[in-house]
Amino acid sequence: MKHTSEELAWLIRRHGVEMTHLSGGSHLGAILSVADVVATLYTDVMHYDPKNPKWEGRDRFILSKGHAGASIYAALAESGFFPVEELKTHYQNGSRLSGHVSHHLPGVDFSTGSLGHGMSAAAGIAYALKKDGRKELSFVVVGDGECNEGSVWEAALFANHFRLNNLCVIVDHNHMQSLDFNENTLEIEDFASKWKAFGWNVIEINGNNHQEIKAAFKKFEEYSNTEPHKPTVIIANTVKGYGIPFMQNDILWHYRFPHDGWEYDCAVNELHKIKPSGVEDPYTPNGIENPVLPTGKDDIYNDHTFSYTWKTTYPEKMRRVDAKIGTTEKVHNV
Amino acid sequence: MRDTFVRTLVQLAKEDKRIELVTGDLGFGVLKPFWEQCPDQFTNAGIAEQNMTSVAAGMALTGKNVFTYSIGNFPTLRCLEQVRNDCAYHKANVKVVCIGGGFVYGSLGMSHQATEDIAILRALPDVVVLAPADLVEAEECTKALAKYEGTAYLRLGRGGEKRIHDHIDNFQIGKAIKVHDGEKVAIFSTGAIFEEIRITEDVLKERDIIPAVYTFPTVKPIDKETILECATKFDLIATCEEHNYIGGFGSAVAEVLAELPQHARLLRVGLHDEYSVRVGNQHYLREQYGLDGESIAKQILANI
Numbered sequence: 001m002k003h004t005s006e007e008l009a010w011l012i013r014r015h016g017v018e019m020t021h022l023s024g025g026s027h028l029g030a031i032l033s034v035a036d037v038v039a040t041l042y043t044d045v046m047h048y049d050p051k052n053p054k055w056e057g058r059d060r061f062i063l064s065k066g067h068a069g070a071s072i073y074a075a076l077a078e079s080g081f082f083p084v085e086e087l088k089t090h091y092q093n094g095s096r097l098s099g100h101v102s103h104h105l106p107g108v109d110f111s112t113g114s115l116g117h118g119m120s121a122a123a124g125i126a127y128a129l130k131k132d133g134r135k136e137l138s139f140v141v142v143g144d145g146e147c148n149e150g151s152v153w154e155a156a157l158f159a160n161h162f163r164l165n166n167l168c169v170i171v172d173h174n175h176m177q178s179l180d181f182n183e184n185t186l187e188i189e190d191f192a193s194k195w196k197a198f199g200w201n202v203i204e205i206n207g208n209n210h211q212e213i214k215a216a217f218k219k220f221e222e223y224s225n226t227e228p229h230k231p232t233v234i235i236a237n238t239v240k241g242y243g244i245p246f247m248q249n250d251i252l253w254h255y256r257f258p259h260d261g262w263e264y265d266c267a268v269n270e271l272h273k274i275k276p277s278g279v280e281d282p283y284t285p286n287g288i289e290n291p292v293l294p295t296g297k298d299d300i301y302n303d304h305t306f307s308y309t310w311k312t313t314y315p316e317k318m319r320r321v322d323a324k325i326g327t328t329e330k331v332h333n334v
Numbered sequence: 335m336r337d338t339f340v341r342t343l344v345q346l347a348k349e350d351k352r353i354e355l356v357t358g359d360l361g362f363g364v365l366k367p368f369w370e371q372c373p374d375q376f377t378n379a380g381i382a383e384q385n386m387t388s389v390a391a392g393m394a395l396t397g398k399n400v401f402t403y404s405i406g407n408f409p410t411l412r413c414l415e416q417v418r419n420d421c422a423y424h425k426a427n428v429k430v431v432c433i434g435g436g437f438v439y440g441s442l443g444m445s446h447q448a449t450e451d452i453a454i455l456r457a458l459p460d461v462v463v464l465a466p467a468d469l470v471e472a473e474e475c476t477k478a479l480a481k482y483e484g485t486a487y488l489r490l491g492r493g494g495e496k497r498i499h500d501h502i503d504n505f506q507i508g509k510a511i512k513v514h515d516g517e518k519v520a521i522f523s524t525g526a527i528f529e530e531i532r533i534t535e536d537v538l539k540e541r542d543i544i545p546a547v548y549t550f551p552t553v554k555p556i557d558k559e560t561i562l563e564c565a566t567k568f569d570l571i572a573t574c575e576e577h578n579y580i581g582g583f584g585s586a587v588a589e590v591l592a593e594l595p596q597h598a599r600l601l602r603v604g605l606h607d608e609y610s611v612r613v614g615n616q617h618y619l620r621e622q623y624g625l626d627g628e629s630i631a632k633q634i635l636a637n638i
Binding site: 060103109110111112113114116117118120121122123124125126127128129131132138150151154155157158161162 | 374377379380382384385387388389390391392393394395396397398415416419420423424
């Protein structure tokens with residue numbers, strides 16, 4: 001059954017919650033932030049054939065931030081590459097669904113997991129396609145924390161130099177990485193200017209808004225057909241944990257899985273509040289009746305970042321960025 | 335050796351348009367024949383080996399047969415994880431070519447000396463490791479790699495190596511080459527250090543010892559058959575490599591021998607687990623670290 005991008009994004013989120021819940025898996029926050037971009041790629045952008053995953057005419061896709069692998073697995077299963085039922089085997093002994101993306105699965109071209117590899121590989125694919133005059137496109141999703149890796153910028157130089165206008169990089173700019181906000185780790189703003197300085201077409205959008213995502217991919221398609229031959233980056237400003245308010249902008253959910261009790265019950269019910277009407281929840285069709293609720297003792301609405309508790313005795317003038325909980329707004333303390 | 339490699343690759347690339355040569359901004363004066371004769375199959379990826387190697391993997395997965403080219407440790411250690419995850423794990427058709435295995439870049443210093451590369455690359459599953467001994471082997475290795483589907487490492491010398499073999503019949507990846515028969519002692523050599531073995535043989539001959547001599551252009555997969563055959567036929571097997579004696583060619587031979595109930599004594603000639611801190615040319619450094627022909631002979635004589 002063909003889904004709309006909104007439906008598929010919701011299903012990715014719902015599968016993500018279930019898969020991490022069942023497996024004790026990590027990185028739900030990233031799965032939730034990138035779900036809308038991944039869904040749109042599979043419903044509205046890429047050419048592929050689930051019955052013939054190695055079809056020569058397919059567009060190529062790499063999830064370079066391999067830790068959000070569950071998002072791809074869910075998208076592939078819902079797009080007909082393998083049974084949805086198999087998603088439950090995520091992380092399990094004997095499964096094909098490793099925590100990080102594996103190419104031993106139909107529909108996956110490239111395994112990732114170590115950051116800073118995927119963009120170069122996608123550039124290599126785009127380069128080979130271009131050399132052979134082929135019209136397939138090469139897409140790659142990278143993380144914003146991943147852009148700490150020097151190899152990302154090696155690839156940025158390469159892709160511009162070789163005028164890879166068939167390459168589209170999407171940065172899932174959820175503003176958080178392993179221990180903290182990007183800006184409290186290695187300052188990356190002005191992010192768009194950096195890409196522009198490397199010679200790229202830069203499109204900045206709200207990466208959780210489907211209209212904006214679709215418009216960005218349309219723009220890329222135009223860029224890929226016009227002079228000058230430049231690669232395109234879509235900086236998708238997203239929110240880590242998007243869709244489940246108590247997970248948003250909280251680095252805890254980069255690691256923690258929804259445990260039995262209020263965490264799982266409330267995650268499911270939060271998703272049901274935003275469920276598109278045309279989609280069915282395969283696990284809890286009507287949400288959870290009588291959910292367990294958090295108490296005052298539960299550690300909730302705290303972003304759990306490193307810089308909250310890191311107090312040096314030497315003077316340092318690093319700029320601090322705090323989250324304003326529940327919004328995408330940031331508080332800048334100089 | 336590098337000129338032989340380039341000349342051979344030019345011929346192969348003219349016949350097979352899938353072949354691509356990607357350099358990490360090295361090969362001045364060396365790669366010119368390739369980019370002049372096969373311009374559409376040549377890329378300078380700049381001084382960015384990590385990107386070069388993953389780009390090569392992406393190209394290979396899109397139908398290309400890619401040779402990446404750089405010197406010393408740059409195409410291997412600098413981008414080891416890219417070789418592992420992106421090339422080898424995907425069985426991508428990427429042939430990593432290193433110019434300057436061992437002490438080739440002698441006076442340039444430790445950074446440029448590739449003396450652990452065989453051990454490290456050999457530890458990666460699905461990576462074939464080749465180290466030709468002379469120009470004839472270099473040509474055969476290049477031809478074999480152009481046909482081989484998968485990831486491989488080709489460790490070359492630089493220039494000035496000789497043609498030692500007249501010709502090689504039926505060269506195969508994974509097969510050692512018997513140079514000649516002998517008694518009591520078998521010398522196994524990999525890579526360009528083979529040129530020293532001539533001198534070793536002269537010294538041994540003065541003591542009436544005629545060793546059997548084999549070259550191993552393939553370190554992985556190691557030629558077990560030849561090792562098994564020699565294990566019972568000789569009293570001593572001496573392995574020679576311009577490389578640390580831990581983890582490299584000598585270790586590969588030791589792994590096979592150690593599993594046998596009875597076998598010849600093993601002498602591993604190599605760099606004794608140290609970095610080269612001395613300054614000098616390749617020959618000087620071989621002398622300093624006991625890897626020249628006479629030193630090899632002395633070590634053999636001390637062990638029989």
